[in-house]
Amino acid sequence: EAGVAQSPRYKIIEKRQSVAFWCNPISGHATLYWYQQILGQGPKLLIQFQNNGVVDDSQLPKDRFSAERLKGVDSTLKIQPAKLEDSAVYLCASSLWGRTVAKNIQYFGAGTRLSVL
Amino acid sequence: QKEVEQNSGPLSVPEGAIASLNCTYSDRGSQSFFWYRQYSGKSPELIMFIYSNGDKEDGRFTAQLNKASQYVSLLIRDSQPSDSATYLCAVKAAGNKLTFGGGTRVLVKP
Numbered sequence: 506e507a508g509v510a511q512s513p514r515y516k517i518i519e520k521r522q523s524v525a526f527w528c529n530p531i532s533g534h535a536t537l538y539w540y541q542q543i544l545g546q547g548p549k550l551l552i553q554f555q556n557n558g559v560v561d562d563s564q565l566p567k568d569r570f571s572a573e574r575l576k577g578v579d580s581t582l583k584i585q586p587a588k589l590e591d592s593a594v595y596l597c598a599s600s601l602w603g604r605t606v607a608k609n610i611q612y613f614g615a616g617t618r619l620s621v622l
Numbered sequence: 623q624k625e626v627e628q629n630s631g632p633l634s635v636p637e638g639a640i641a642s643l644n645c646t647y648s649d650r651g652s653q654s655f656f657w658y659r660q661y662s663g664k665s666p667e668l669i670m671f672i673y674s675n676g677d678k679e680d681g682r683f684t685a686q687l688n689k690a691s692q693y694v695s696l697l698i699r700d701s702q703p704s705d706s707a708t709y710l711c712a713v714k715a716a717g718n719k720l721t722f723g724g725g726t727r728v729l730v731k732p
Binding site: 536538545546547548549550553561596600602606607609610611612613614615616 | 626630654656664665666667668671673710712714718719720721722723724725
């Protein structure tokens with residue numbers, strides 16, 4: 506079974522530029538998550554989708570970050586304009602959806618490492 | 623106050639010894655608890671989860687949960703150099719939102 510795919514793996518941009526990340530979840534997974542992981546910290550949830558609807562975006566800096574999940578499969582996360590403090594690894598995860606803990610296990614992609622100069 | 627707290631380490635253990643990692647959480651409504659392992663430069667991978675008070679064993683790993691005291695721990699028996707990584711504690715409340723701790727770095731020395 507293929508895992509969560511993300512691209513690009515690395516991105517270097519200058520501040521005030523824009524950048525976009527792409528994620529393809531595990532086939533059949535209804536729920537998709539975007540996390541930001543700053544060096545030395547744990548992942549922080551930015552946004553959670555259930556199919557193509559947003560479940561939680563309370564920690565998404567909406568003045569500069571946006572995300573969409575068209576057709577309930579692939580998702581893109583965009584930052585515009587980028588700031589120095591956005592330098593981090595952006596992780597995408599996906600899970601099934603159900604009543605048991607096992608059905609809600611989140612599986613992570615390899616991440617995109619963003620450096621903002 | 624952080625919602626999920628872990629000692630950042632590094633926790634240095636000799637090969638073959640037991641590594642003991644602790645995690646405390648603040649939300650009493652938390653329902654299930656996860657331990658992820660993250661190698662440097664890699665993504666988190668699930669080791670195990672627990673949702674009932676007590677112990678849960680999976681191979682060399684044992685998770686322990688005490689909801690009254692709001693802590694969850696992970697024991698790694700017979701530690702191997704390949705266990706050297708950062709271990710992330712994650713806590714799930716309603717809606718399948720995971721809140722992660724900052725992670726504990728473990729170093730297993732041969």
